[in-house]
Amino acid sequence: MNVKKIILFLLLLVLGFFHLRYLSRTFDWDSCVYALNIQKNRWESAFFNPHHLGFESSGLLYWKWIQSVLKTTDIMFFLRLRILAVSLLFLGFFIWILYRLYEDFFAAILLGLLVQFSQAFWFYSYHNDTPLIHSCLMAVLFLLTLLFLRKGLALKHLALLWCIQLLSIYFHQSNVIHFGIVPMAILLEQKRYFGVKLRLISIYLSTLAIATVLSYLFVGFIILKRGLGPIDEKHFSFWMFLYAAINRWGMSPEEKNYVLFFYRGIGDAFLVFQNVVPKFRVDFSQFYSKTSVAFNLNAAYWLTIIMLGMLNFKSLLRQFKSEIILLTFWLIPSIGFYTWWEGYFFEFWVGTSIALWLLSFYVLKSYAIAILPQFSKSLLHSLFLVMVVLYFLTNFTFSTLPRSVGPKFGYIEGIQGPVLKLADESIYQR
Incomplete structure (x- = not known):
């Protein structure tokens, strides 16, 4: 193991212990409902939310594994650990791939810290909610696409990118909007004829679409037993487009x-x-x-x-x-x-x-000034370092620290009883 890998490992270890010390004690509707869906130990509940098929279902598998290793009922704590682990693994990947792409290890570390200490990424690294995992998967897809593009985008590369993109859709339905990243990389690749590129893009997108559609049909009709009868809450389309069907979410009619x-x-x-x-x-x-x-x-x-x-x-x-x-x-x-x-x-x-x-x-x-490469790097590093300090001090003071002293409650109307049990987990009493 070379020195840079040791430095990266130690950085992630320090961040891990720091995050554990200030792990969030905030409880709100989304994080608690997702935990309660997993706690029910039923696949019907784990697949209830159509816009993130993979979040609660993978959480249920993870929770079963945790209970097979450690007899515990502290579900929210361990679900938060799952998110934190993904966050740290992603940061390690992010820093290392940036270093391999641009050969500036210090800039890669600083850029990783800027991502880590940004409010949204930091907050959701501690929170049992959907934003972090699918966002990390999109960043992984982007960086691996760049890396593989430099190597020539072999079929094995495209197969891996296809799997990551499908997984990102499972973790958040909205990631279908990013379908153009890999096809555009195929067009940018130099070694193939244009006709071959078009065939590859067609195969990539059509198989991705078929896999996505079949997954939703299987979950909707087989696991959840939705039908095509009367248009009501048991109808497949109501489940499939749940967040567009209920007015209080994104499709709400009020002026925006x-x-x-x-x-x-x-x-x-x-x-x-x-x-x-x-x-x-x-x-x-x-x-x-x-x-x-x-x-x-x-x-x-x-x-x-x-x-x-x-x-x-x-x-x-x-x-x-x-x-x-x-x-x-x-x-x-x-x-x-x-x-x-x-x-x-x-x-x-x-x-x-x-x-x-x-x-x-x-x-x-x-x-960057070509005749002054080290000077240019030092300017970039200095600016990023200033921003790292600014982000850390501000977000730690006003967000991370207050949320670690708890428990604190957001909107939990209708689920107050179960949430209070989650907030009273035994691990926090030790």
């Missing part, structure tokens, strides 16, 4: 301010943007005010990245053509769909925040 939804959602994804006080925190008129400076700096950083990217777009595209094209098929569908759906919830911006950190990395690297 999409600009405000995006502003709030993407802001909360990076810093505790709106929840600390009942107003938005960015205020450039008082740039260095104690209540606004961190949020002003964050907004200034991202506005600068957008401006620098636009000013240097030709050079950016020349240096990182594959990365920017594939990122486009990740970012644009994400921003468009999630802003329209429920953009004010930062849970929908976990994956997008990862993609934006990658974009900022490419934009800043496009300004």
Whole structure:
């Protein structure tokens, strides 16, 4: 094992112990309902939510395994450990693949820490909820696609990417919007004729669609025993499109301010943007005010990245053509769909925040001075280090630390009794 692998292992170990010390004690509707669905120990309950077939079903298998090893009833604690383990494994993968792609180990570590300490990723690393795993899978899909593209996208590579993409759809239905990433990589690949590329894309997408459809048909008709009779709650289509059928979710008819939804959602994804006080925190008129400076700096950083990217777009595209094209098929569908759906919830911006950190990395690297490579690296590292400190101090102070002192309760109407039992798990009493 080389030195870099040892450093990465020790970093993840330190992060793991730190996260265990400040593991969230927050209980809200989603995290508790998902835990209770698993606790029922029935496949019908594990597949109740159509927009994430893999979340509770894999959670049920995991919970059965935990109970076979350790006789415990502390389900919420161990489900949170599952999410945390995925988070740490992903960070290790993220850092290592970035290092292999760009040969800058320190920048890869700092970028990994920026992802880790962003509000949405950090919060959902501690939370038994759906956003983290499927977002990590999308980032894995993107990075492996880049890595394999450099090697020539062999059929075995495409088979692995196909499995990851199908798994990402199982963990969140909305990931069907990212169907274009791998086909675009096939088009960018140099060694195949155009006709062969089109056939591969056709096979990739059609088999992915068939597998997805058959999976939903099997779960809906066989496991859940839904039918095609009267249009009611037992109808297959009602289950399949549950979150579009019930008005209080994304399809709700009230007037929507999409600009405000995006502003709030993407802001909360990076810093505790709106929840600390009942107003938005960015205020450039008082740039260095104690209540606004961190949020002003964050907004200034991202506005600068957008401006620098636009000013240097030709050079950016020349240096990182594959990365920017594939990122486009990740970012644009994400921003468009999630802003329209429920953009004010930062849970929908976990994956997008990862993609934006990658974009900022490419934009800043496009300004590297060829005759001063070490100087250019030091500037990039210094800026990322400042942002790591800013994110850690702000999100730890206003989000992670308060949520670790508990238990604390969000919206739990109708399930108060079971939630209080979850909150009173024995492991917290030791």
